Amino acid sequence: MEKTRAVITGVGGFVPEYILDNEELSRMVDTTDEWIMTRIGVKERRILTEEGLGTSYMAAKAAQQLLEKTGVNPQEIECVIVTTSTPDYHFPSTASLVIGELGLKNAFAYDLQAACCGFLYAMDTAAALVESGRYKKVMVIGADKMSSMVDYTDRATCPIFGDGAAAVLVEPTTENIGWMDSYLRTDGQGLPYLCMKAGGSVCPPSHFTVDNRMHYLHQEGRTVFKFAVTNMSDVSALIAERNGLDKGNIAWVIPHQANVRIIEAVAHRLELSMDKVMMNIQHFGNTSAATLPLALWENEKLLKKGDNLIFTAFGAGFTWGAAYMKWGYDGSPE
Numbered sequence: 001m002e003k004t005r006a007v008i009t010g011v012g013g014f015v016p017e018y019i020l021d022n023e024e025l026s027r028m029v030d031t032t033d034e035w036i037m038t039r040i041g042v043k044e045r046r047i048l049t050e051e052g053l054g055t056s057y058m059a060a061k062a063a064q065q066l067l068e069k070t071g072v073n074p075q076e077i078e079c080v081i082v083t084t085s086t087p088d089y090h091f092p093s094t095a096s097l098v099i100g101e102l103g104l105k106n107a108f109a110y111d112l113q114a115a116c117c118g119f120l121y122a123m124d125t126a127a128a129l130v131e132s133g134r135y136k137k138v139m140v141i142g143a144d145k146m147s148s149m150v151d152y153t154d155r156a157t158c159p160i161f162g163d164g165a166a167a168v169l170v171e172p173t174t175e176n177i178g179w180m181d182s183y184l185r186t187d188g189q190g191l192p193y194l195c196m197k198a199g200g201s202v203c204p205p206s207h208f209t210v211d212n213r214m215h216y217l218h219q220e221g222r223t224v225f226k227f228a229v230t231n232m233s234d235v236s237a238l239i240a241e242r243n244g245l246d247k248g249n250i251a252w253v254i255p256h257q258a259n260v261r262i263i264e265a266v267a268h269r270l271e272l273s274m275d276k277v278m279m280n281i282q283h284f285g286n287t288s289a290a291t292l293p294l295a296l297w298e299n300e301k302l303l304k305k306g307d308n309l310i311f312t313a314f315g316a317g318f319t320w321g322a323a324y325m326k327w328g329y330d331g332s333p334e
């Protein structure tokens with residue numbers, strides 16, 4: 001019997017209109033464009049400024065575009081996985097809000113939390129659902145409104161992050177394309193270095209937590225940086241090696257967009273020039289779970305059927321991983 005693989009058959013994306021550039025940021029905290037460009041590599045980021053709008057708004061916009069581009073009947077979508085660290089609410093899930101917004105009647109939906117690694121974990125999960133034969137149309141959405149938890153008085157973290165969302169459709173194929181291999185890990189050591197200290201069940205919101213600014217993203221940048229460089233580089237090399245991939249046959253590397261120096265380290269390890277690396281950090285910053293699908297969305301026209309792609313990411317937890325995908329179609333269907 002032919003093997004069923006899971007392949008991405010379309011991409012949609014959404015970023016808010018408002019641009020927060022380094023010039024404006026330099027008026028908010030003690031920083032400079034030069035420092036941010038040298039140490040991080042972000043020039044500007046998009047911010048969802050409209051009051052009352054959250055992650056589900058961006059996720060639904062991205063999903064809507066995906067449905068329009070692919071022409072898929074929305075009522076054929078069977079499952080929607082939203083991966084985010086910035087859900088609209090603790091509960092219900094952001095995915096349930098997206099389903100409601102899109103008017104999907106024949107699908108179930110849930111959120112998957114793996115911080116900046118969310119898209120990799122969600123894709124691996126969606127691929128398993130499709131490969132099993134039980135589901136034929138699964139939507140994966142990476143979406144984060146990072147501005148909702150960034151402390152805009154903390155100059156070490158606020159230049160990094162931005163808001164955005166992107167969605168992919170995952171369908172079965174018997175061709176030798178799609179989600180080929182993955183290597184995902186979580187170690188449980190990351191809490192002190194990257195977290196939101198309050199607001200969960202350990203430390204519910206109180207006057208104390210608000211007064212002590214405990215509802216913002218807390219990051220010990222240097223430690224996270226070291227773990228990210230090592231782990232993303234190691235697992236990218238591992239995935240490449242065990243699939244016979246090297247600089248001669250890798251079309252693109254799609255790394256999580258946290259810091260241009262981390263991305264360069266991954267490229268160096270794979271002996272690839274930077275023109276083989278998809279980047280959106282300059283204009284979107286770190287959009288957490290959205291960085292990888294947004295990179296696909298922006299570069300869709302460049303992709304060709306059969307292209308060998310390596311994804312890699314690292315995030316809170318710590319979570320990290322890499323995956324190998326053979327792209328499923330030529331260019332943009334638009």
Ligand code: UT7
Pocket residue numbers: 030031032035036039040116155156157159220221222223224225228257258259262286288314315316
């Ligand atoms: O997506 C989830 C995973 N997250 C990541 O992968 C992020 C990993 N970490 C990083 O990208 C980097 O560690 C940061 C961008 C967060 C920080 O860069 P760094 O090169 O590690 O800087 P640092 O924290 O070691 O700080 C160096 C200096 C410090 O000054 P002193 O102590 O040397 O006098 C900081 O106070 O830079 C100072 N600094 C700044 N200066 C100007 C920190 N932030 C700024 C700033 N502007 N925005």
